[in-house]
Amino acid sequence: MNASNFVESVDFTLYLILGIAVFFLVGITATMIYFLFRYRKKRNPVATNIEGHVGLEILWTVIPTILVLIMFYFGWSGYKPMLSPPDDAMEIEAIGQMWKWTFIYPDGKTVDSLVLPVDKPVKLNLKSPDVLHSLYIPAFRIKQDVVPGGSNMMWFIPQKPGKYDILCAEYCGQLHSYMLSSLTVVDEATYQTWLKSAPDLSNEHPGLTLLKKNACISCHTLDGNRLVGPSFKGLMGRTETVIVDGQEKEITVDRAYLIESIKEPNAAITATYQPGLMTPYKDILSDADIDQIIAYIETLK
Amino acid sequence: MSETAAMPLNYLNVKKGIWSWLFTLDHKRIALLYLYSIGAFFLVGVVLGVVMRLELFNPGRDIIEPQTYNQVFTLHGVIMIFLFIIPSIPAVFGNFFLPIMLGTDDVAFPRLNLFSWYLYIIGALFALSTLIYGNGPADTGWTFYAPYSVKTGTNVSMSVLAAFILGFSSILTGLNFIVTIHRLRTPGMTFNKMPLFSWALYATSWIQVLATPVIGITLMMIIAERMFGVGLFDPSIGGDPILYQHLFWIYSHPAVYIMALPAMGVVSEIIPTFAQRSIFGYKPIAYSSMAIAFVGYFVWGHHMFTSGMSGAAAIVFSILTFLVAIPTAIKVFNWVATLYKGSIDIQVPLLYALAFIFNFLIGGLTGLVLGALVVDVHVHDTYFVVGHFHYVMFGGTGFAFFGALHYWFPKIWGKMYNKTRANLAFALLFIGFNTLYFPMLVLGIMGMPRRYYDYLPEFHSLNQISTVGSWILVVGLLLMIFNLVAGYLKGQKVGGNPWNGITLEWQTDSPPPLHNFDKMPELPAGGPYNYPNAKSE
Numbered sequence: 130m131n132a133s134n135f136v137e138s139v140d141f142t143l144y145l146i147l148g149i150a151v152f153f154l155v156g157i158t159a160t161m162i163y164f165l166f167r168y169r170k171k172r173n174p175v176a177t178n179i180e181g182h183v184g185l186e187i188l189w190t191v192i193p194t195i196l197v198l199i200m201f202y203f204g205w206s207g208y209k210p211m212l213s214p215p216d217d218a219m220e221i222e223a224i225g226q227m228w229k230w231t232f233i234y235p236d237g238k239t240v241d242s243l244v245l246p247v248d249k250p251v252k253l254n255l256k257s258p259d260v261l262h263s264l265y266i267p268a269f270r271i272k273q274d275v276v277p278g279g280s281n282m283m284w285f286i287p288q289k290p291g292k293y294d295i296l297c298a299e300y301c302g303q304l305h306s307y308m309l310s311s312l313t314v315v316d317e318a319t320y321q322t323w324l325k326s327a328p329d330l331s332n333e334h335p336g337l338t339l340l341k342k343n344a345c346i347s348c349h350t351l352d353g354n355r356l357v358g359p360s361f362k363g364l365m366g367r368t369e370t371v372i373v374d375g376q377e378k379e380i381t382v383d384r385a386y387l388i389e390s391i392k393e394p395n396a397a398i399t400a401t402y403q404p405g406l407m408t409p410y411k412d413i414l415s416d417a418d419i420d421q422i423i424a425y426i427e428t429l430k
Numbered sequence: 431m432s433e434t435a436a437m438p439l440n441y442l443n444v445k446k447g448i449w450s451w452l453f454t455l456d457h458k459r460i461a462l463l464y465l466y467s468i469g470a471f472f473l474v475g476v477v478l479g480v481v482m483r484l485e486l487f488n489p490g491r492d493i494i495e496p497q498t499y500n501q502v503f504t505l506h507g508v509i510m511i512f513l514f515i516i517p518s519i520p521a522v523f524g525n526f527f528l529p530i531m532l533g534t535d536d537v538a539f540p541r542l543n544l545f546s547w548y549l550y551i552i553g554a555l556f557a558l559s560t561l562i563y564g565n566g567p568a569d570t571g572w573t574f575y576a577p578y579s580v581k582t583g584t585n586v587s588m589s590v591l592a593a594f595i596l597g598f599s600s601i602l603t604g605l606n607f608i609v610t611i612h613r614l615r616t617p618g619m620t621f622n623k624m625p626l627f628s629w630a631l632y633a634t635s636w637i638q639v640l641a642t643p644v645i646g647i648t649l650m651m652i653i654a655e656r657m658f659g660v661g662l663f664d665p666s667i668g669g670d671p672i673l674y675q676h677l678f679w680i681y682s683h684p685a686v687y688i689m690a691l692p693a694m695g696v697v698s699e700i701i702p703t704f705a706q707r708s709i710f711g712y713k714p715i716a717y718s719s720m721a722i723a724f725v726g727y728f729v730w731g732h733h734m735f736t737s738g739m740s741g742a743a744a745i746v747f748s749i750l751t752f753l754v755a756i757p758t759a760i761k762v763f764n765w766v767a768t769l770y771k772g773s774i775d776i777q778v779p780l781l782y783a784l785a786f787i788f789n790f791l792i793g794g795l796t797g798l799v800l801g802a803l804v805v806d807v808h809v810h811d812t813y814f815v816v817g818h819f820h821y822v823m824f825g826g827t828g829f830a831f832f833g834a835l836h837y838w839f840p841k842i843w844g845k846m847y848n849k850t851r852a853n854l855a856f857a858l859l860f861i862g863f864n865t866l867y868f869p870m871l872v873l874g875i876m877g878m879p880r881r882y883y884d885y886l887p888e889f890h891s892l893n894q895i896s897t898v899g900s901w902i903l904v905v906g907l908l909l910m911i912f913n914l915v916a917g918y919l920k921g922q923k924v925g926g927n928p929w930n931g932i933t934l935e936w937q938t939d940s941p942p943p944l945h946n947f948d949k950m951p952e953l954p955a956g957g958p959y960n961y962p963n964a965k966s967e
């Protein structure tokens with residue numbers, strides 16, 4: 130059994146074309162080498178001028194044309210089903226953002242790696258709040274770009290239980306190669322238990338949950354290390370240099386500054402960090418959310 | 431200077447001094463200015479390529495940070511595309527040999543020609559200035575995809591401006607060649623008696639003139655968006671990122687043929703010379719260049735099959751992509767048929783030409799894999815693509831460039847390099863090249879995405895093989911350069927026609943005199959490749 134319903138058509142077309150390719154590569158190379166040997170100067174001191182041959186030209190125009198049309202046909206017939214998901218597919222929202230995948234199930238369950246039941250069609254609605262990404266599951270032979278402002282989707286039927294890599298295939302900045310996740314395919318019963326088991330968040334600060342959910346921690350660490358952005362550890366009350374309209378300024382981080390930094394990060398850029406990278410969160414996070422986040426940042430002394 | 435007194439006057443020794451070069455209007459000297467500058471940037475690009483390969487030797491960090499890696503592959507791509515491969519053959523060998531092959535004394539607009547070189551240098555300096563000025567070189571990839579290119583803090587504006595200026599250089603060269611071909615052919619040379627290299631340059635020039643403006647505008651739009659917040663491509667300010675991709679590839683796919691066609695022209699010259707017989711299928715080869723140039727305009731969408739394009743668009747772009755492969759196949763068959771019943775002298779330029787065919791075949795055949803919709807969904811944006819385009823651009827055009835260098839070296843400098851060493855360098859380059867890039871094709875099929883600083887453990891061993899290949903390649907490259915420089919300094923003098931070639935450049939002295947011909951060249955009777963010593967059919 131193949132990992133997904135698309136593996137067969139991809140692999141068949143791939144090996145068909147590779148087969149034809151190897152045939153021509155070997156054939157042409159062998160002919161070249163044979164001619165080099167057979168008609169080398171020593172053996173054939175006088176060349177013959179041959180201007181061309183209409184029959185041959187027709188032959189080597191028509192045969193490749195037929196072959197490429199066959200290739201086109203298999204390419205298209207395998208691709209067509211990818212465009213039309215079945216109506217009963219389970220719809221999951223897949224959000225790609227710098228540099229994290231988030232999946233939201235129909236019942237609202239939100240996770241950062243997928244778990245799916247075997248043999249059930251699934252449709253992923255692809256969303257991005259920042260830049261282009263591309264959701265790629267090599268074992269399933271499918272990928273689709275995640276376009277900000279767009280509404281692409283991909284669908285598939287997982288056919289074999291197991292754990293598969295999910296990668297980002299469209300360059301999206303510094304940690305593009307770390308934008309990984311996984312897809313675990315399980316039987317229906319296991320899936321149902323997993324679906325009902327809520328992750329134990331009772332001990333987690335709601336601010337931390339928000340930081341994880343919004344992928345803040347792919348750019349900001351909680352332990353003082355520098356990543357793409359400054360660490361949150363000891364942030365509240367820190368004195369730092371920021372750049373406002375090209376002017377350097379010393380400030381002390383307070384509540385108002387944090388709110389501004391989250392809503393409009395480009396208003397004041399922390400010195401030595403890149404401008405433009407952090408998305409403005411003014412339309413994404415509510416004021417209550419921002420309060421929770423700041424409350425959590427305050428605990429990181 | 432008793433030496434020069436003994437030598438007949440040629441374009442190299444008529445005038446001396448740096449200014450006689452920097453202000454020269456002679457197409458041959460301008461060609462050499464291009465050769466040295468393009469060569470230098472190529473070496474910078476190679477260093478960056480090798481840095482990437484070293485970083486990828488092991489998963490995790492080897493020598494550089496992720497951000498640096500991203501800037502390295504972007505600069506590598508920009509340099510290799512805009513500073514090396516696009517200008518390479520037309521600007522160097524086209525400039526040098528197009529007028530001579532047409533039997534005339536210069537291109538149509540010599541001043542414009544020099545101006546193009548200055549634009550090239552200014553563009554190149556702009557591109558490299560990002561290394562020291564602004565927030566570091568762009569980290570977007572050479573494609574500058576929006577909206578990342580609009581958001582990132584690195585110096586995208588400057589890199590983009592550089593590409594814009596280089597575009598003008600390319601347009602002006604194309605324009606110059608078109609007019610030269612139309613107006614300056616020697617009496618009696620009709621279009622169908624032109625050497626195939628001129629045909630290839632003719633087709634290329636049209637693409638340069640017609641397609642390059644599109645990229646110019648597109649790149650300006652990026653600058654407008656970054657500097658003034660005009661919402662063109664970034665959806666958060668009302669733009670459309672997919673629009674950018676269309677505009678970008680409307681130029682950049684035809685640009686692939688700007689890279690490939692001149693190389694095909696070179697190969698169409700080298701093969702008949704070393705087979706000592708007429709080219710098989712002159713017209714199919716000449717006209718297929720035009721067909722490629724034309725159909726090549728309409729296939730750009732094959733870079734966007736996974737961007738959410740409609741099924742109808744996908745069908746059209748996929749079919750056209752397959753059809754554009756046919757004129758290329760026709761050329762390959764005709765080249766191979768030209769070896770048939772030749773009297774083949776196996777010399778280094780011929781080896782490069784045959785290596786071109788081999789590598790380019792792999793590049794083209796893997797292109798068919800990418801053109802098939804269902805397979806592209808799997809291998810798009812993986813190392814399969816990286817392998818594919820290096821086979822086309824480096825294994826194809828790059829090898830043709832080296833072949834042209836070895837073929838015309840005695841004509842340009844009037845001396846010959848050491849042939850044994852040249853053969854050895856060729857072997858190292860060929861083996862190194864294939865060791866470097868073949869594993870990438872496999873990695874792509876296994877699912878390793880491109881532009882990856884770090885990778886999963888299952889990709890380790892193939893990455894290591896690839897890196898070892900880059901070392902072999904570099905040794906071959908250094909040996910080749912050393913050999914050519916040694917040939918320039920103290921190679922044996924050669925006469926006007928060391929390879930017994932038939933096109934007009936072989937009728938004049940080596941190096942050619944300032945005005946190319948001391949006496950009117952004679953067109954070969956019965957066609958441009960009609961070798962008088964060969965039997966007729």
Ligand code: HEM
Pocket residue numbers: 475476479480482483503504506507508510511514515570571572573816820823824828880881882883900903
């Ligand atoms: C020693 C020679 C070379 C080496 C070792 C090398 C290596 C590489 C590698 C490893 C990448 C992939 C980077 C990634 O996706 O993470 C790459 C990308 C690229 N290379 Fe090369 N390369 C070499 C020569 C060339 C040449 C001669 C050309 C053009 C004629 C070229 C054009 C490109 C382009 C356009 C890219 C894409 C950059 C991007 O993704 O934006 N390379 N090269």
Ligand SMILES: [Cu+2]
Pocket residue numbers: 261262263297298299300301302305306308
């Ligand atoms: Cu990514």
Ligand SMILES: [Cu+2]
Pocket residue numbers: 682683684686729730732733
């Ligand atoms: Cu293309």
